[in-house]
Amino acid sequence: MLKQLTQLKIALDESSIVAVTDQKGRIQYVNDKFCEISKYSRAELIGRDHRIVNSGYHGKEFFHELWETILSGRVWRGELRNRAKDGSLYWVYTTIVPFLNKDGEPYQFLAIRNEVTPLKNAEAELKRMMTRVMHIQEEERKRISRELHDGIGQSLFGLAIQLDRLLAEPGHAPELANIRQDLSSLMQDVRGLAWELRPSVLDDLGVAPALRSYTELFTQHYGIQVRFSCKLSARFDRRIETALYRIVQEALTNIGKYAKVLEARVEVWESDGFIHVCIEDEGVGFAPLPERQGVGLFSMEERARGVGGTAQVDSAPGQGTVVTADLPKRLLTT
Structure with a gap:
């Protein structure tokens, strides 16, 4: 049994960032990966709480919910952005498991973390790209809408004026009235399309x-x-x-x-x-x-x-x- 526990610890230390704290959050144990990512020595971490790596990104409500969860004996899971000793930021997906005494109260917490900084950076870059794409899309919508309104729309309007002049002359071809009606429908469709792309009133x-x-x-x-x-x-x-x-x-x-x-x-x-x-x-x-x-x-x-x-x-x-x-x-x- 002891051998299995030792092997489990070795596997955990090799794969994850591990820390153990007392019921007040004071660090009692950290593995090498914790020291490696935080850039603090083990001596600098033992006896301190996790505020030593607090980046200031998460608000008071976030940590209030975290502590409320683990003090009630429940497991907490979530993403944390921390700050290393050299000021660099890193993200970790964290699982905090409370160890309970015979009265069901936490006396120790085991925190297991896995770094997800590359994933968070990729998410941030994707959001920036999406924002950029939407901005370009809106600019193209605006440009095409203006061209429909000021270019094609004005040309159709000029054509309508010429047809109205022909219709006002006696003896005009009967088909001109139908053409004028079709032209009015086309002008309405163009205006509707320009509006749908981007209404000028918005700008x-x-x-x-x-x-x-x-x-x-x-x-x-x-x-x-x-x-x-x-x-x-x-x-x-x-x-x-x-x-x-x-x-x-x-x-x-x-x-x-x-x-x-x-x-x-x-x-x-x-x-x-x-x-x-x-x-x-x-x-x-x-x-x-x-x-x-x-x-x-x-x-x-x-x-x-x-x-x-x-x-x-x-x-x-x-x-x-x-x-x-x-x-x-x-x-x-x-």
């Missing part, structure tokens, strides 16, 4: 008028009445306004396609430092499954994350869907 007047116009067009297209409320006192960074507009657009599009309702609600308001949006329907709903996350939900979450915000969807079969997002009023510079 010219801001997100509030753009959303109001979009909800009106949405009602005309889907026959779903939108109760719209927007209480924004100012304009914001173009990227934040774009993210807000696209989140509402995506949520309403999903309602139009899947919710099977006659009414939806969109509310936009602000608080200190944040813009809040809630898009709600009382339709068929769905059971959210992480492994089957749709492109729409992914797009909303990424747009919010791209400006430093968050977005989430709450739904259940037969209970409708609520999409909420919180976006900062100002972009954080990094």
Whole structure:
């Protein structure tokens, strides 16, 4: 039995970062991998608590929840960003196991960690790439929309004027009236396409008028009445306004396609430092499954994350869907 425990310790020390602390969090044991990644010697670590590697990334609530979990005798699992002695940062996936006395109270904690810094760096790079891709996409949408409106749209308008002149002349060909009608339909389609790509009102007047116009067009297209409320006192960074507009657009599009309702609600308001949006329907709903996350939900979450915000969807079969997002009023510079 002792031999098996020794072999288990050797295997654990070879594969993981290990520390043992007392009930107050004072370090009693660290293995070589802990010293290697933290760049502290064993003598510098023994008797200290884990604040010695605290990076300041996680808030008080995070550690309060951690301690509440392990002091209750439950195992805690999660990711931690720590700071080594030389100031470098590293991420570890951590499992903290409480050892309980005969009264069921923790007297010691075993922390087993595995470094996930490369994975976290890859995730961060992926997010940066996604943000960049969405920015490029919006710029292309804007460019094509302007070309449709100012180029093709104006050419069609000029053609319409010429047809109107011909129609005003006596003895014109009867087919001209049908051509003029087809041209009007084509002009309307071009305007609709330009709007769908990127409405000029979003850049010219801001997100509030753009959303109001979009909800009106949405009602005309889907026959779903939108109760719209927007209480924004100012304009914001173009990227934040774009993210807000696209989140509402995506949520309403999903309602139009899947919710099977006659009414939806969109509310936009602000608080200190944040813009809040809630898009709600009382339709068929769905059971959210992480492994089957749709492109729409992914797009909303990424747009919010791209400006430093968050977005989430709450739904259940037969209970409708609520999409909420919180976006900062100002972009954080990094």
